Amino acid sequence: MITGEVATQEKITELLPFLLRPENIARYEDGSVYICDRRKYPFSREFVRCNSVEEVAMAIEQMVTQGGGPWMAAAQAMMLAACEVKGEAQQKVCAHLSGARDRLVVTRPTNTAMARRLELLLESAVRALESGDSVENAIAEWIERAISALYENYAIRARHAASLIEDGDGILTNCFAETGFIVAVAMAVRDGKRVQVFTPETRPYFQGAKLTSPCLHELGIRVKLLTDNMPAYVMSEGLIHKYITAADLITVDGHVVNKIGTFQLALAAQYHNIPFYAFAWGKDEDSQTRSDIKMEYRDAAEIRQAMGQPTTVESIDAWYPAFDICPPQLVAGVVTVHGVLKPEALVNYSVW
Numbered sequence: 001m002i003t004g005e006v007a008t009q010e011k012i013t014e015l016l017p018f019l020l021r022p023e024n025i026a027r028y029e030d031g032s033v034y035i036c037d038r039r040k041y042p043f044s045r046e047f048v049r050c051n052s053v054e055e056v057a058m059a060i061e062q063m064v065t066q067g068g069g070p071w072m073a074a075a076q077a078m079m080l081a082a083c084e085v086k087g088e089a090q091q092k093v094c095a096h097l098s099g100a101r102d103r104l105v106v107t108r109p110t111n112t113a114m115a116r117r118l119e120l121l122l123e124s125a126v127r128a129l130e131s132g133d134s135v136e137n138a139i140a141e142w143i144e145r146a147i148s149a150l151y152e153n154y155a156i157r158a159r160h161a162a163s164l165i166e167d168g169d170g171i172l173t174n175c176f177a178e179t180g181f182i183v184a185v186a187m188a189v190r191d192g193k194r195v196q197v198f199t200p201e202t203r204p205y206f207q208g209a210k211l212t213s214p215c216l217h218e219l220g221i222r223v224k225l226l227t228d229n230m231p232a233y234v235m236s237e238g239l240i241h242k243y244i245t246a247a248d249l250i251t252v253d254g255h256v257v258n259k260i261g262t263f264q265l266a267l268a269a270q271y272h273n274i275p276f277y278a279f280a281w282g283k284d285e286d287s288q289t290r291s292d293i294k295m296e297y298r299d300a301a302e303i304r305q306a307m308g309q310p311t312t313v314e315s316i317d318a319w320y321p322a323f324d325i326c327p328p329q330l331v332a333g334v335v336t337v338h339g340v341l342k343p344e345a346l347v348n349y350s351v352w
Contacts, residue, residue, distance in 0.1 A: 012155040015186040017215040026073035033076040042214040053077045053100045060107040067176045071114040074104040082135045109294040111248035112284045158183035161335045167193040169241045175202045175259035176211040177246040180279040197223045204302045232268040243269040247278040252288045254328030254343025263324040275332035280352040296322045
């Protein structure tokens with residue numbers, strides 16, 4: 001396992017593109033929460049200003065922020081909730097904070113990172129309340145500690161993943177593989193390895209085209225954009241050597257849940273003898289098996305358009321499962337703070 005000291009020496013902040021710097025994801029400032037609008041990136045760098053928990057929840061539901069962004073926005077929203085009941089009786093404050101937590105959690109039912117982290121934040125706030133300390137200060141300090149630990153773990157996992165990458169590798173990803181993947185590739189390039197990343201566009205929100213590709217391009221990393229129906233052919237041409245993605249959730253028994261399309265690419269990768277690796281964000285003890293996964297289904301109207309433009313007749317039926325599930329036998333390894341583990345080994349570790 002790479003130590004915190006080694007992770008710090010990686011100077012992860014120097015390897016982060018604009019979109020992945022914490023202050024550009026979501027921040028609390030002057031009584032409002034500012035969330036970077038990933039729907040408009042990379043064509044503009046705009047922030048949505050939210051003045052209530054409900055406005056933050058709606059911003060998350062409307063895909064203003066995606067991937068690892070929603071939990072950060074939700075954590076900052078808890079600051080708004082605390083300010084709304086400042087000076088009120090302890091019971092009322094607790095009830096209000098719990099209600100805010102519950103509203104925010106339902107915005108992302110499949111990725112349980114938000115639920116786990118907001119529960120820890122709420123516990124810290126309640127302890128401060130019971131001790132007569134400032135709830136707002138407790139929340140702000142918890143967020144600062146959580147983000148610091150998160151980025152240290154990003155660096156640790158990224159170093160492990162970078163060790164998987166060989167000179168000359170073509171790497172396929174899917175959707176926005178977030179900080180772990182981007183930093184891992186940046187580390188490999190910094191180590192002198194020649195890397196080519198292939199990024200499917202990722203309909204219907206085009207995260208691959210609008211988020212992943214620009215982030216890699218900003219860092220000077222070679223990236224080639226594909227449409228979503230091209231990867232299997234690219235694999236057959238021998239251009240891809242690793243398939244690496246983020247994961248919105250990994251069950252304790254090794255099922256990988258990620259953006260819809262991840263599963264079909266994993267099947268194609270297995271056929272072409274290409275290993276599939278997924279980054280863990282952490283361990284959720286409540287997600288032991290496939291049956292514990294709560295699948296999120298989004299507005300089917302989004303399937304009938306592309307970048308706001310209709311692509312078919314409005315009355316045609318559509319379906320939008322937001323994620324899919326890769327069984328453990330398709331997964332060569334899960335990138336954790338302990339290293340790259342086989343899916344069946346995950347159960348042996350208390351943290352990932």
